[in-house]
Amino acid sequence: MYSLVQHKYLPSSFHHKVFASRPVFGRACIVYCSTTTKPRLNAKNLVIGPKAAVLQPVQPQPKVVITTDRPKDNDLSLQSTWSHRAWVIAGCTTLVISLGGSIKGAIDMHMWIEPIFAGWIGYILADLGSGVYHWGIDNYGDGSTPFFGSQIEAFQGHHKWPWTITRRQFSNNLHALARAVAFSVLPIDLLCHDPVVQSFVAMFAGCIMFSQQFHAWAHGTKSRLPPAVVVLQEAGVLVSRSQHSAHHRPPYNNNYCIVSGVWNEFLDKNKVFEAMEMMLYFKLGVRPRSWSEPESEWMEEIDMASQMEAQ
Amino acid sequence: MASFTVTAPKHYSLHSFLRSQSPNYTCHYPLLPTSSTSQFYGRPLSFSLPSSTNAASPLPSIFAKVSKGSKPPPFTLKDQDGKTVTLSKFKGKPVVVYFYPADETPGCTKQACAFRDSYEKFKKAGAEVVGISGDDPSSHKAFAKKYRLPFTLLSDEGNRVRKEWGVPGDFFGALPGRETYVLDKNGVVQLVYNNQFQPEKHIDETLKLLQG
Numbered sequence: 372m373y374s375l376v377q378h379k380y381l382p383s384s385f386h387h388k389v390f391a392s393r394p395v396f397g398r399a400c401i402v403y404c405s406t407t408t409k410p411r412l413n414a415k416n417l418v419i420g421p422k423a424a425v426l427q428p429v430q431p432q433p434k435v436v437i438t439t440d441r442p443k444d445n446d447l448s449l450q451s452t453w454s455h456r457a458w459v460i461a462g463c464t465t466l467v468i469s470l471g472g473s474i475k476g477a478i479d480m481h482m483w484i485e486p487i488f489a490g491w492i493g494y495i496l497a498d499l500g501s502g503v504y505h506w507g508i509d510n511y512g513d514g515s516t517p518f519f520g521s522q523i524e525a526f527q528g529h530h531k532w533p534w535t536i537t538r539r540q541f542s543n544n545l546h547a548l549a550r551a552v553a554f555s556v557l558p559i560d561l562l563c564h565d566p567v568v569q570s571f572v573a574m575f576a577g578c579i580m581f582s583q584q585f586h587a588w589a590h591g592t593k594s595r596l597p598p599a600v601v602v603l604q605e606a607g608v609l610v611s612r613s614q615h616s617a618h619h620r621p622p623y624n625n626n627y628c629i630v631s632g633v634w635n636e637f638l639d640k641n642k643v644f645e646a647m648e649m650m651l652y653f654k655l656g657v658r659p660r661s662w663s664e665p666e667s668e669w670m671e672e673i674d675m676a677s678q679m680e681a682q
Numbered sequence: 683m684a685s686f687t688v689t690a691p692k693h694y695s696l697h698s699f700l701r702s703q704s705p706n707y708t709c710h711y712p713l714l715p716t717s718s719t720s721q722f723y724g725r726p727l728s729f730s731l732p733s734s735t736n737a738a739s740p741l742p743s744i745f746a747k748v749s750k751g752s753k754p755p756p757f758t759l760k761d762q763d764g765k766t767v768t769l770s771k772f773k774g775k776p777v778v779v780y781f782y783p784a785d786e787t788p789g790c791t792k793q794a795c796a797f798r799d800s801y802e803k804f805k806k807a808g809a810e811v812v813g814i815s816g817d818d819p820s821s822h823k824a825f826a827k828k829y830r831l832p833f834t835l836l837s838d839e840g841n842r843v844r845k846e847w848g849v850p851g852d853f854f855g856a857l858p859g860r861e862t863y864v865l866d867k868n869g870v871v872q873l874v875y876n877n878q879f880q881p882e883k884h885i886d887e888t889l890k891l892l893q894g
Contacts, residue, residue, distance in 0.1 A: 642879040649787060650856045662788060 449535065451542035459542045462549030462580050465556035469573035476566030486570035493574030495633065498610075500575070501582045502628030502635070506644050509623065510659035511651075522547070531671060533619055536587045544583045552580045578630045586629045589615035607631060619671070624661035747848030753869050754779075757843045759814070759836040762822035767812075767836055773869055776809040778888050780862040781849045782881075785817045785825035785835075789860065793881030794831050800885050801832050807892040809864075810834075816841045816858065852878050864888050 477486045505526075514524040525547075529536060536544065556576050563569060588600050589610045596604075603609040610632035618626040625639045626632070638644060648659045748754040758768045769779075780797070782790045797804075797811050804811050811833040817825070822835035838844055841858065849861045862884045864873040875887045 645788060645879065646853065646857070649783065649789070650853060652787065653783070653857055662786075 446538075449539045449543060451540040451546075455540075455542035455546035458546040458553065459549040461553040462545075462551075462556075465553050465560055466573050466577045466580070468560045469556055469569045469576070472560065472564060473566040473569035473573060476564060476569065480566060482566065486566045489567045489571040490574040493571040493576075494578050494631070497575045497578035497582070498628045498630035498632065499634045499638075500579060501630050502638060505627040505629060506647075509627070510648070510661055511657060530619065530623065533590055533671060536583075537590050539587065541584070544587055545580060548580045548583055552576045582630050585609045585631075586615070588612075589629065607633065622661050624659075747850075748863065748871055748874070750871050750874055752871055754863065754865070754871060755843075755846050757836075757838075757846070759838055759843065760819050761837075762819055762826050762835045764819050767834060769869070772810050772812070772865070773867070775867050776807065776892060777865045778804065778809055778811045778862060778892075779814060779865065780811070780860075780884060781814050781838075781844055781847070781858070782860050783858040783878075784815055785821045789879065789881045790815070791829065793860070793884060794825070795829055796882045796885045797833060798829065798831050800889060803889055804892065807889070809892050812836060814838045814843060816844070850876065860884070862888055864891055 473486050473490075477483060508519065508523055508526045509530075512519055512523045514520045516523055542549075556572060559568075559572050563572075588596055588604065589612050591600075591612065593601055593612070600609065604611045608631055610629050614626050614632045614635060615629065624644065626635045627644065628634045628638070648662070651657055651659070746752070754769070756769045758766055761767045769777075778797075780793070782793055784790060794813065797813070801811065813831075813833065813835045815822075815835070816838055818839060819837050822837060825831070826835055844858065847863070850859045851857060852859055857878065859876060860878045860881060861874065861876040863871050866872050873888065873891045875884055877883050
């Protein structure tokens with residue numbers, strides 16, 4: 372005699388909660404949030420799939436989902452390679468050159484306020500830039516899109532397994548952005564020697580490059596993060612865990628910014644992304660993903676065994 | 683706290699700033715000679731040819747924007763079942779005519795569902811509700827079925843009626859506007875409400891008038 376479990380709260384010592392999921396054919400999955408959020412129950416959305424369903428005796432048991440393509444904790448794809456490290460070093464080098472040039476120029480020209488202000492503007496605009504880029508990648512295109520295809524797939528994978536980012540090694544996580552920064556900032560370093568511009572570029576590009584680390588921290592748990600990071604998150608200097616977890620809940624159409632999150636409230640309150648989505652729809656006929664019910668590739672999966680192990 | 687927040691002042695909204703709205707009583711073509719005796723629209727600034735209802739007129743018909751106190755131009759459009767519906771059908775009772783950008787978009791869905799959820803209140807006030815967008819009847823049919831909409835949706839293909847009524851676009855015309863008109867039982871406009879990004883407010887404002 373079997374009963375297929377509808378949904379289950381885990382013991383309170385385990386701070387991740389289980390939610391019911393939407394029906395998906397061919398795979399069982401449970402909507403799961405990897406950061407602290409309020410639980411939501413929707414029993415009719417239970418998914419039962421042939422591969423992954425585990426039939427349990429009548430006592431309620433956690434539903435285990437096993438999928439073959441889910442990254443394992445020690446997956447090689449999460450580890451840094453020398454190529455990754457090289458790109459991170461290259462990106463950091465261009466930033467250091469830009470920052471150093473700015474400081475030297477500021478000393479030579481006896482100016483402080485302007486470069487510091489420009490740097491602050493760079494930090495603020497990097498948050499906006501991260502949001503716009505994130506919105507574009509989350510909503511448009513797919514794996515076959517030229518140039519952006521692999522990024523789009525990576526973002527989809529992140530929505531499916533959000534906790535994976537906390538398992539990635541540093542250079543593995545940052546190398547793609549570091550490569551973009553190295554290519555963008557190097558010509559500016561060579562051509563521009565204005566301390567104000569260099570300060571802006573260093574801060575803007577630096578925040579963009581490290582946004583993946585801020586993002587990873589936003590998926591972390593308070594007890595496991597460095598105290599300084601928690602302080603910065605709670606001060607609003609870095610994007611907070613609660614703000615970013617809102618992005619990982621349906622309809623996945625808000626809180627796109629991942630540097631400091633300072634733009635999120637303004638952008639969401641003023642429906643800026645919704646306006647852009649509507650304009651693109653009427654001009655180009657493309658619908659963003661957030662307008663439709665999430666597809667299976669988008670929905671979060673949970674592997675109970677590995678999550679319990681992670682604790 | 684070292685946080686920095688960017689918030690818009692309460693009296694200003696991004697979308698209203700970018701809306702291409704002309705004042706209520708201004709003709710769209712102010713440089714053309716105006717007639718002071720347009721009886722069709724009753725507005726001194728409207729410009730109309732003597733045979734403005736003649737479809738064979740070589741010049742484009744120019745209509746003043748429909749505004750409070752005016753009678754809007756009649757229309758004949760197809761509903762979600764392919765049946766022809768005219769504006770005159772609703773004469774004798776108040777009617778809420780709401781123009782929306784498109785079926786199956788988030789704001790329009792919210793708005794339609796809000797009208798649906800308050801439909802009884804509209805019926806109680808003796809009013810009809812009619813939605814108009816540029817989608818074809820089959821799109822309206824699917825939209826109405828999916829969200830169980832009890833009211834009429836009309837297909838303004840080519841957005842002809844939208845232009846005739848002077849519904850302003852948003853973002854310099856990049857987006858069809860979301861505007862609602864409440865006509866009294868004589869067919870005279872008593873309320874014009876425009877709000878692209880707060881669709882549920884259209885229901886609140888129209889009910890306020892109908893129940894007031």
